[in-house]
Amino acid sequence: MTDPQEVILQVEPGGRLHGQCRVPGDKSISHRAIMLGALAEGETRITGFLEGEDCLATLKAFRAMGVEIDGPEKGQVHVRGVGLHGLKAPEGALDVGNSGTSMRLMAGLLSGQAFDSTLTGDASLTRRPMRRVTEPLARMGARIRTSDDGTPPLCIEGGALLQGIDYRMPIASAQVKSSLLLAGLYAQGQTCVTEPAPTRDHTERMLAGFGYRVQRHDGCVCLRRGGQLQGGVIDVPADISSAAFFLVGASIAPDCELRLEHVGMNPTRTGIIDILKLMGADIQVENPREVGGEPVADLLVRSAPLRGVRIPPELVPLAIDEFPALFVAAACAQGETVLTDAEELRVKESDRIQVMAEGLTTLGIRARPTPDGIVIEGGQFTGGTVDSHGDHRVAMSFAMAALRAQTPIRIRHCANVNTSFPGFVQLAGRMGLNIQQQEGGA
Ligand code: S3P
Secondary structure, X not given: OOOOOOEEEEEOOOOOOEEEEOOOEOHHHHHHHHHHHHHOEOEEEEEOOOOOHHHHHHHHHHHHOOOEEEEEEOOEEEEEXXXXXXXXXXXXXEEOOOOHHHHHHHHHHHHOOOOOEEEEOOOOHHHOOOHHHHHHHHHOOOOEEOOOOOOOOEEEOOOOOOEOXXXXXXXXXXXXXXXXXXXHOOOEOEEXXXXXXXXXXXXXXXXXXXXXXXEEEOOEEEEEOOOOOEOOEEEOOXXXXXXXXXXXXXHHOOOOXXXXXXXXXXXXXXXXXXXXXXXXXXXEEXXXXXXXXEEEEEEEEEOOOOEOOEOOHHHOHHHOOOHHHHHHHHHOOEOEEEEOOOHXXXXXXXXXXXXXXXXXXXXXOEEEEEOOEEEEEOOOEOOEEEEOOOOHHHHHHHHHHHHHEOOOEEEEOOOOHHHHOOOHHHHHHHHOXXXXXXEOOO
């Protein structure tokens, strides 16, 4: 039985990816542009904003706290900053849908406000762990209630007096780091966060870009309250996490040559390129440049025979969102690919180790999940019906698998593709994937 609301992707086997395109804007940077733009003095003009549901949830939450925001209109957003102390109490709970980034970053920021607030989300988000932020925030003096098992909703009491801490993160998480830094804008003394391995640093870069003093040394980021954010212009590059599906698709299918334009190349995000290159992929970085404090380049990818690899653990945080796509690459590679040190994948929008292993197995690939990773043996995709479990990145990864399948691949529960990649079906179709979207019950 299918739900009449269910979105199904039906992808015919074969095809090749060819031409050039620009995938939508970076999700992490788009969230932060709204948040910091709202807290800044003056106006912030954003271009290339990701009009996906996750970032729109952040935008709506700030509107609900009294921030005037125009757009989005073709990726342009205009935020009239209210300053660090200008947010107003929202009328009801702030529902951030599927977006873990909105919830975890806003938990920190809202801990420092004078008013009470509640953060909630959809079925997937309300199963995800929040103690990783609520515990260190409580140590700073924040008063946050969660469900008994540490999941949302988060009820945040206003008026708490925050005190800076020196926090060593037990896990490599940019969301935790960013949450504490945003709370640190309101805390007495200094807030320092040390990470066990480098994670995406968009928050630090954007704070500095807005004129806020942030100190960085040896994996540690520190700031003090008392500064001001100055609004400005933000050009959001294309999201390397969305480009990832095309990097994999054009590597595994025969006769492909695809240029992806204006892709964000922040070194804390480029693990996907390093891993694919280790596997033998043919990816060229063209025209590297810097746009508003973030490195950007065009990527030229051509078909290449891939080989299985042991994924170096230090690359895991630098490719954390790209593993569903990498697993599809591994399934098309010669030999075995082994991933370890990636238990974080079990608490993403779905349990990405389990869900990908099940789907790959359905499609005729030997995939053995392990507690902190997976072992995939390269083989031949048959075809069949897989379930994305509402996980956008799983859905788009299996869509690319069809390029090397023998029969059609049908992917269930795909509505959440819109959280990060609005227009995926159209763009992938234009580039050469034989893909169609169907509503359930059809
Ligand atoms: C994000 C950080 C990552 C990533 C998520 C976006 C961010 O999560 O998976 O999609 O924008 O800070 P973790 O920091 O929890 O690994």
